Amino acid sequence: MSTAIHMSGVRVTYGNAIALDDVHLDLPMGAVTALIGPNGSGKSTLLGAVSGLLQPAAGTVTVLGGPPRRLGPRLAYVPQQTESNRLLPVTVREVVTMARYAHRRGLRWLTRQDREAVDRAMTRMEVDHLADRHLSTLSGGQRQRVLVAQGLAQDAEVLLLDEPVTGLDLPSQQLILQAINVEKSAGRTILLTTHDLADAQRADHVVLLAGHVVAAGTPAEVLVPDVLREGYGGRLVDLDGGTLLEDVHGHHGHVHRYGDHDHQH
Numbered sequence: 001m002s003t004a005i006h007m008s009g010v011r012v013t014y015g016n017a018i019a020l021d022d023v024h025l026d027l028p029m030g031a032v033t034a035l036i037g038p039n040g041s042g043k044s045t046l047l048g049a050v051s052g053l054l055q056p057a058a059g060t061v062t063v064l065g066g067p068p069r070r071l072g073p074r075l076a077y078v079p080q081q082t083e084s085n086r087l088l089p090v091t092v093r094e095v096v097t098m099a100r101y102a103h104r105r106g107l108r109w110l111t112r113q114d115r116e117a118v119d120r121a122m123t124r125m126e127v128d129h130l131a132d133r134h135l136s137t138l139s140g141g142q143r144q145r146v147l148v149a150q151g152l153a154q155d156a157e158v159l160l161l162d163e164p165v166t167g168l169d170l171p172s173q174q175l176i177l178q179a180i181n182v183e184k185s186a187g188r189t190i191l192l193t194t195h196d197l198a199d200a201q202r203a204d205h206v207v208l209l210a211g212h213v214v215a216a217g218t219p220a221e222v223l224v225p226d227v228l229r230e231g232y233g234g235r236l237v238d239l240d241g242g243t244l245l246e247d248v249h250g251h252h253g254h255v256h257r258y259g260d261h262d263h264q265h
């Protein structure tokens, strides 16, 4: 499988603090990679480095063979919800439409194709009826669907999603997981962060971070007690009782993957 995202010797710092160090990764093209790890382990920081928003203090990052900054419309980044994007004084349609300006390259007016991409993304995330509402008036789950719609509207080859399903109700989670399936089927590369090991289990590839890469591989290689214990330290309990991994593997031992047609059943 060819590599979509390559990192070698990557260190990212905030002032004197090292958030990520010595990261070597090759993430597969056309696949879903889940980034897991405890709070503060560097998941969002890694997405920042891949998106080009954060400049590594050392090492190199290449996305689709080039530096992330030059990618523009080939890379979409859906950040974690924050106070600042909650308070943006813009409507839902405006937020999703912003995605298309990445395609405009200086042209002022949106084309019919742009407007269609915006409409399509809003329909997929079921936020059409909210089009004229201000972002600040939405619930957290509605806002999250809008941010994902903005990412989808870019029609990018690489989609970065920071905790896309955290705090969402089940139908909203399913909507987003389904969209991830569709993007994967279309050959897109998806890199997402999650705290839910069941979501990680559905991915093709899992990376466990703890300020550095603890493990990277298939879910079967990474989502095992010894490796998880190493990543989460002594704070992870109950593994020996098996309840955590029972949840991950499902009660019948059947593993669902992103892209499985029956994954919702």
Ligand SMILES: Nc1ncnc2c1ncn2[C@@H]1O[C@H](COP(=O)(O)OP(=O)(O)OP(=O)(O)O)[C@@H](O)[C@H]1O
Pocket: 014, 017, 018, 019, 037, 038, 039, 040, 041, 042, 043, 044, 045, 046
């Ligand atoms: N803007 C910032 N300035 C200073 N330190 C930061 C900044 N952003 C993150 N950090 C620090 O970098 C480290 C990694 O943070 P990061 O947000 O990447 O972790 P995370 O794995 O995404 O965490 P979470 O699961 O809580 O979202 C943490 O120690 C954090 O405190």
